Amino acid sequence: MDVIIKKNYEEICNEAVRIIHESWEKKKNLVLGLATGRTPIGVYQRLIELNKKGEMDFSRIITFNLDEYLGLDESHPQSFACYMDKNLFQYVNIKRENIFRLKGKPEDIEKHCQEYEEKIRAVGGIDLQLLGVGRNGHIGFNEPGSSLSSRTRPKALTQSTVEANASLFKNKERVPRYCLTMGIGTILDAKQILLLASGKEKFYAIKGCVEGPITASVPASALQLHPQAKIIVDEEAAWFLDRKDYYKWVYENRLKF
Numbered sequence: 001m002d003v004i005i006k007k008n009y010e011e012i013c014n015e016a017v018r019i020i021h022e023s024w025e026k027k028k029n030l031v032l033g034l035a036t037g038r039t040p041i042g043v044y045q046r047l048i049e050l051n052k053k054g055e056m057d058f059s060r061i062i063t064f065n066l067d068e069y070l071g072l073d074e075s076h077p078q079s080f081a082c083y084m085d086k087n088l089f090q091y092v093n094i095k096r097e098n099i100f101r102l103k104g105k106p107e108d109i110e111k112h113c114q115e116y117e118e119k120i121r122a123v124g125g126i127d128l129q130l131l132g133v134g135r136n137g138h139i140g141f142n143e144p145g146s147s148l149s150s151r152t153r154p155k156a157l158t159q160s161t162v163e164a165n166a167s168l169f170k171n172k173e174r175v176p177r178y179c180l181t182m183g184i185g186t187i188l189d190a191k192q193i194l195l196l197a198s199g200k201e202k203f204y205a206i207k208g209c210v211e212g213p214i215t216a217s218v219p220a221s222a223l224q225l226h227p228q229a230k231i232i233v234d235e236e237a238a239w240f241l242d243r244k245d246y247y248k249w250v251y252e253n254r255l256k257f
């Protein structure tokens with residue numbers, strides 16, 4: 001696990017975009033796993049800029065979204081489908097047939113989840129998975145207690161996640177209580193993982209993710225098992241890390257190895 005500590009939100013977004021762009025240069029039909037929430041918005045803005053400047057072509061890029069609220073239509077303004085259109089897809093030259101997302105109202109939930117896993121396999125797996133992290137350490141919507149080998153499935157949200165996401169809904173009562181999410185096992189199958197976190201409300205999650213024991217109680221800690229995981233955080237999110245200076249030293253000297 002590489003821990004990259006940057007000064008602020010702007011810098012973590014720049015670093016993530018640099019890595020995504022580099023991966024795309026090596027593989028133009030890059031398979032990207034995408035996240036929602038406030039954290040990746042700066043990344044998407046920069047990707048849009050690169051696309052506009054002609055420096056990153058999305059025509060062969062394939063995407064899979066991590067999760068979706070159960071019960072919300074694609075057209076619902078708070079659905080993650082709508083989020084992706086609003087924050088990225090409508091501004092870049094991605095092909096609609098290359099966008100894969102979990103449905104909020106599938107006819108058959110189990111079948112839909114299985115098919116999603118099969119689609120990921122059929123394109124050769126996810127090359128690069130972008131992640132945020134919940135305050136309680138969830139990744140995707142894998143809440144604490146999720147099996148570390150879980151696959152795409154429905155999950156009940158915790159009360160704290162419902163509260164954290166309530167500001168995006170007009171009324172807390174309207175925040176869905178259930179979701180579909182890629183499992184932790186699905187996420188760990190990605191060839192490369194970038195987890196981004198900014199702000200002091202994430203320090204507990206980052207401490208557990210990076211330096212805690214690997215435990216289902218902090219789902220992000222499962223990334224310690226991944227050979228190509230990069231945790232890109234700002235100073236506030238890194239605040240509680242014991243080996244902060246070591247991570248900075250390793251990063252600054254990486255070219256000398």
Ligand code: GLP
Nearest residue numbers: 035036037038039132133134140
């Ligand atoms: C959500 C999403 C996660 C996201 C997390 C943090 O509920 N399902 O994918 O990483 O919460 O969101 P934010 O970046 O807004 O803090």
